[in-house]
Amino acid sequence: MEVETVLVPVDGSDAAMEAVEYATAIAERYDAVVHALYVLGENAAAAMEEGSVEAAAIAERGEQVMAGVRAVADGVPIDHSSAYGYSQTRLSQHPGSVILDVTESLEADFVVIPREPVTGDPEAVIEKAAEYVLAHASQPVLSV
Template identity: 45%
Template sequence: MAVEIDTVLVPVDGTDEAERAVEYAVAVARRYDASIHILHIIDDSVARAIQRDEIDAEAVADEHRAFMATVHETTRGPEGKVEATQSTVAGFSAQRLSQHPVSVVLDAAEEIEADLIVVPRESMREAPGAMLGKVAQYVLSYASQPVLSV
């Protein structure tokens, strides 16, 4: 039975592990002639700081643009270009108590009809925004799509 993958979802949180997950997602996308979707998940502390004007939202957007510039470099190569799209979402919400990084990843996977999720397994640095390594096991357990944990 042949595996068919058209869309690979990669949730990222700004860590080196998330960058590595993108590299794996690009490799899979190349193999299956698929596209990738980068889901930037903003940590609760960052989202609250933006709301309180303690962090400039444009600075966060600049970080995402810089990350995507790196992604676009990764997607180019002698094997051809991999199509990459992106979106951003808060990992937690005071208005929606059920919103947390796991539900955000699973909901995004359903929304974009992802065929595979590539998620960073461990976050080696304890820094604001480093949250995905903590939720990888739950994504592995509850996703209806196959999950590659790297």
């Protein structure tokens, strides 16, 4: 199997950071890069669309999460992006579909996704996506 890009969606949760550890181990094994996708939660997306939260504040939170990702990656090449996990105008947009869309656009070869318990925390976005990604991804998926 050839792996050049490992996608790992993150939301700042402990489970997502554990998934980063697995993603970097796979990237090391295959001499690949890790792409960390910061998925914005429903509240953050709505607040940005309403204008009640500055984009800079959301970007700062994303950079904090990415700093944690880089610390865990320990020398493995990392790139990253951010995406809305929800949209008030595109009802079919949810965290699982966003993750798969980014996977396809990056032509990622492997996905590592945390299998988080449903906590009800509105910012724990990935917990709602694992089942969808497992069911619909065309790439190999490791759920941790």
